Amino acid sequence: MDTASAQLIAMAIAAGLGVLGPGIGIGLIGGKAMEAIGRNPEASGKVVSNMILAIVFTEALGILALVVSFIIRFVAA
Amino acid sequence: MDTGISVVLKAEQVGSILGLSVTNSLLMTWLVMLLLIGFAFYFRSTLALIPGKLQAGVEWLFEGVLNYMTETLEDERIARRFFPLVMTIFLFIFLGNELAFLPGIGSVGFHAADGFIPLLRSPGADLNFTLALALIAFFTIEITGIVILGFWKYAGKYINVRSPIGFVVGLIEMLSNVGRIVSFSFRLFGNVFAGEVMIVVAGFFVAYFLPVPLMAFEMFVGFIQAVVFAMLTLFFIKLAIMEPHGEEAH
Numbered sequence: 001m002d003t004a005s006a007q008l009i010a011m012a013i014a015a016g017l018g019v020l021g022p023g024i025g026i027g028l029i030g031g032k033a034m035e036a037i038g039r040n041p042e043a044s045g046k047v048v049s050n051m052i053l054a055i056v057f058t059e060a061l062g063i064l065a066l067v068v069s070f071i072i073r074f075v076a077a
Numbered sequence: 078m079d080t081g082i083s084v085v086l087k088a089e090q091v092g093s094i095l096g097l098s099v100t101n102s103l104l105m106t107w108l109v110m111l112l113l114i115g116f117a118f119y120f121r122s123t124l125a126l127i128p129g130k131l132q133a134g135v136e137w138l139f140e141g142v143l144n145y146m147t148e149t150l151e152d153e154r155i156a157r158r159f160f161p162l163v164m165t166i167f168l169f170i171f172l173g174n175e176l177a178f179l180p181g182i183g184s185v186g187f188h189a190a191d192g193f194i195p196l197l198r199s200p201g202a203d204l205n206f207t208l209a210l211a212l213i214a215f216f217t218i219e220i221t222g223i224v225i226l227g228f229w230k231y232a233g234k235y236i237n238v239r240s241p242i243g244f245v246v247g248l249i250e251m252l253s254n255v256g257r258i259v260s261f262s263f264r265l266f267g268n269v270f271a272g273e274v275m276i277v278v279a280g281f282f283v284a285y286f287l288p289v290p291l292m293a294f295e296m297f298v299g300f301i302q303a304v305v306f307a308m309l310t311l312f313f314i315k316l317a318i319m320e321p322h323g324e325e326a327h
Contacts, residue, residue: 053308
């Protein structure tokens, strides 16, 4: 296997596995937020803003994996 | 291997002043600064006792943020002291992120020896910009903790010799404080940079049509990231000025 194809595979694995965790996490956050809104619809504004904050934290991890995959693909020799 | 998609991880140099290189991200940062400073002077000259539409809008925004900060910090004096920093971080990042979607940015440039170099580039897509903001936030947070709690009390949060577990927890706290620099800077950089790359790649698949909804989404992301950066600075200031937990608190 030459370097270029190894790079491609590495990029795909880094991006694919990297978004797996955040995907599960965002799903859990969203689900729990929906549950909370269902229990107490009055507080939906507060729940949604906190949900977005939590999602941003989780999403940052996926983005990190994406950046790493870009670095593998476009920067590393 | 040539794929036709050009992704440039670091900001390109467009010139130099006194031996210091000026990159296209830096130019864009200066543009944002000029716009904000210009707006501030313009706004000051139009201030009136009876607010117009613009003044009412800005006052509504600032008052809302200040109220939220007072609520979070539970101290109006401290909230007023940190309001300029938090608001500036928000406006600076927000304007930088949103301006990047104007036509001409990233497409107007010149041809140099090593290919096309755009004249302007989204500031958030350069790690130097986000790292600088992260360092400002980090030092503000730490120095605030020291000034408000006093050096020994603040250090006592991290170096705790009362129990072995407390000692380890303190060390972990200290490490996570330093880790904030990394998470602060890479969160913003990653989001903006990944957004740009995503738009480029989408334009490669379905030109003109697919990038439009993605750009709308990225504008939302740019706003959210600006809010998150400012809010996290606020929350960490709040954590830094909180009294350390004594043994009696448990």
